[in-house]
Amino acid sequence: MNRGEYLEKIIFDKGHTVASLSKESGVPYTTIKSMIERDLKNASIDNVLKICNVLGIRADDLANVDVMTGAPAPYYTLSTKEIPYYGDISAGNLLNVEAVTYKEVDYLLITEQILGKYSTNKDLFAMKANGESMNKIIPNGSIVIAKRVNVEELKDEDIVIFSYDGEYSMKRFRRDLEDEVIIFSPESTDRKFRDLVVPFDTQNDLIIHGKVVVYSVTLDQ
Secondary structure, eight states, X not given: OOHHHHHHHHHHHTTOOHHHHHHHHOOOHHHHHHHHHTTTTTOOHHHHHHHHHHHTOOHHHHHTBOTTTSSBOOGGGXXXXXXXXXXXXXXXXXXXXXXXXXXXXXXXXXXXXXXXXXXXXXXXXXEEEESSTTTTTSOTTOEEEEEOOOGGGOOTTOEEEEEETTEEEEEEEEEETTTTEEEEEOXXXXXXXXXXXXXXXXXXXXXXXXXEEEEOOOSOO
């Protein structure tokens, strides 16, 4: 039994249909069908967590199904990590949001397999993309996980969450040493979005909150 078949079995064992699960979880019907048919390949973290919450199971149960028996593998083979979730981050124009350092936060439970080499990192946080300026790679509504970094640690083309003059956004990062500026670029199908250029001598108003290291993509919008 593969993961898709196991998910379908759990849905019906719990007294649901795909339609009722879609209505209660908020995950589109076509997305759930795709998760079943594709054995959860490329399924977004956000959608898996929503479905598991409704079904009353752990994300581990789906991520670590024993394909020979169709049963969840023992829990010790798969660990999870709580990551603070700070709400929306603008992937459009700069947007005023609460600082990403506030104390009372929600948490996402993410499997360490998804986090890969960042599974032991203690400086991770999660946010939800809000906007279309990065929609070529990170669609609106996607969950992103970022690692806190200093600007000196960044490499050109990193995707970063940053604030400038007290407002927040998510863009590609690049240094232009010749013109002595930092450039934050969108990657959007909408041409209205433009680069944000920050001169080196005004960096006091710039804060890099994190580098995006993991993000979810929902294929069926």
